[in-house]
Amino acid sequence: MTDARAVVLASGGLDSTVTAAIAKADGCELFFLTIDYGQRHAVEVQRARQVAAALGVGGHVVLSIELRAIGGSALTDEIDVPKDREGAARGTGIPVTYVPGRNLIFLSLAAAHAEVVGASRIYFGANVLDYSGYPDCRPEFIRAFEAAANIGTKAGVEGRSLSVRAPLLTMTKADIIRTGLQLGAPLHLTHSCYDPVGSLACGRCDSCLIRREGFTKAGVVDPIQYALS
Amino acid sequence: MTDARAVVLASGGLDSTVTAAIAKADGCELFFLTIDYGQRHAVEVQRARQVAAALGVGGHVVLSIELRAIGGSALTDEIDVPKDREGAARGTGIPVTYVPGRNLIFLSLAAAHAEVVGASRIYFGANVLDYSGYPDCRPEFIRAFEAAANIGTKAGVEGRSLSVRAPLLTMTKADIIRTGLQLGAPLHLTHSCYDPVGSLACGRCDSCLIRREGFTKAGVVDPIQYALS
Numbered sequence: 001m002t003d004a005r006a007v008v009l010a011s012g013g014l015d016s017t018v019t020a021a022i023a024k025a026d027g028c029e030l031f032f033l034t035i036d037y038g039q040r041h042a043v044e045v046q047r048a049r050q051v052a053a054a055l056g057v058g059g060h061v062v063l064s065i066e067l068r069a070i071g072g073s074a075l076t077d078e079i080d081v082p083k084d085r086e087g088a089a090r091g092t093g094i095p096v097t098y099v100p101g102r103n104l105i106f107l108s109l110a111a112a113h114a115e116v117v118g119a120s121r122i123y124f125g126a127n128v129l130d131y132s133g134y135p136d137c138r139p140e141f142i143r144a145f146e147a148a149a150n151i152g153t154k155a156g157v158e159g160r161s162l163s164v165r166a167p168l169l170t171m172t173k174a175d176i177i178r179t180g181l182q183l184g185a186p187l188h189l190t191h192s193c194y195d196p197v198g199s200l201a202c203g204r205c206d207s208c209l210i211r212r213e214g215f216t217k218a219g220v221v222d223p224i225q226y227a228l229s
Numbered sequence: 230m231t232d233a234r235a236v237v238l239a240s241g242g243l244d245s246t247v248t249a250a251i252a253k254a255d256g257c258e259l260f261f262l263t264i265d266y267g268q269r270h271a272v273e274v275q276r277a278r279q280v281a282a283a284l285g286v287g288g289h290v291v292l293s294i295e296l297r298a299i300g301g302s303a304l305t306d307e308i309d310v311p312k313d314r315e316g317a318a319r320g321t322g323i324p325v326t327y328v329p330g331r332n333l334i335f336l337s338l339a340a341a342h343a344e345v346v347g348a349s350r351i352y353f354g355a356n357v358l359d360y361s362g363y364p365d366c367r368p369e370f371i372r373a374f375e376a377a378a379n380i381g382t383k384a385g386v387e388g389r390s391l392s393v394r395a396p397l398l399t400m401t402k403a404d405i406i407r408t409g410l411q412l413g414a415p416l417h418l419t420h421s422c423y424d425p426v427g428s429l430a431c432g433r434c435d436s437c438l439i440r441r442e443g444f445t446k447a448g449v450v451d452p453i454q455y456a457l458s
Contacts, residue, residue, distance in 0.1 A: 065295075066294075070338070099341075101382055103381060105341060108334040109330070112331070135382060144373070144376050147373050152333045
């Protein structure tokens with residue numbers, strides 16, 4: 001246990017919610033940072049607020065940034081989100097849903113916020129297994145970012161080092177779900193879909209398929225509703 | 230000479246404008262990225278547009294991000310900007326105008342934009358002499374950031390390395406001004422003030438004092454108007 005403050009990059013998704021529950025179990029006071037980056041599904045921000053309330057955070061900042069102006073991704077551009085892809089197809093190359101520099105940008109904002117609220121830790125839900133194509137989910141990226149942030153911030157210069165924690169990094173989706181359930185994470189509030197139908201998850205994009213497989217492997221029922229059910 | 234594309238972090242200020250002129254002299258096609266971060270002087274964004282037009286850029290993206298939500302600086306918060314400080318007072322410690330993580334955030338956005346437009350270089354106007362208190366202007370930060378960006382982006386993974394250039398890093402303000410004049414940089418369009426009076430520079434904040442001293446030392450007349458003249 002610790003009384004450290006932790007900034008949690010909270011998207012309202014399954015992974016970031018389980019990550020927040022882990023930070024809380026580590027004894028941290030949670031400061032949620034949600035980045036509203038012009039993604040096509042604003043429902044994420046609402047879910048992040050509900051998760052924050054459920055976990056009892058010390059603060060929650062929702063920061064708007066129009067990454068759409070930069071372009072280059074199916075999540076912010078008008079590129080079609082792939083549907084019904086088998087695992088093998090999902091595993092090759094860098095997916096079209098990759099947002100250029102997203103984790104670099106998000107971690108930079110988290111580092112700035114950590115400095116302001118006096119947090120010594122950033123928790124984020126990066127995972128290498130299901131998203132092996134995302135270069136900014138790799139452990140070597142996280143360590144390189146941590147080094148840059150410690151050199152480039154007042155906190156780092158003054159000797160308060162900032163640690164970046166990605167506790168889900170090597171977990172399978174089923175393990176993430178089991179961990180979330182053990183810690184009482186509000187999984188029923190989470191949202192993972194790349195291409196929701198109204199407020200319902202599509203059930204067919206890569207993210208939905210990975211989530212559904214994870215619940216199946218964990219042997220528990222997914223508490224959210226899907227448009228295809 | 231090169232035909233490389235370069236993203237230039239363009240604030241409409243003196244330093245970034247001279248930096249852009251250097252990038253152009255290096256033979257790069259310029260892609261301006263201006264971050265509108267809720268600073269108190271929106272005049273910066275207008276000046277950046279005028280500088281872009283004067284230099285003839287290949288593209289100009291103005292990206293809004295409400296860093297005010299994060300807080301912690303005189304440039305975005307309601308902290309008073311210091312006035313009429315002598316050089317010695319300006320040189321000590323980290324100034325209140327330091328924006329937590331600003332260059333980390335700005336370079337991250339530039340790296341994302343570089344990936345989208347296919348740029349292999351980022352130019353930015355960091356300077357260690359006049360702003361020694363800013364940890365994110367130090368050369369070791371720039372190198373650490375470059376490493377993180379190359380590990381964390383698709384471009385880096387695919388072998389297109391990104392180089393971060395800060396050509397003004399060790400130049401005095403007088404040298405920056407002389408370089409700008411030699412390269413025909415539109416210094417008359419630039420804006421450096423932390424606390425403008427209408428559209429005029431105040432002439433008394435640290436940034437104005439450094440600029441005015443620089444023009445005096447360079448032996449040329451500053452082409453902009455000050456509120457105190």
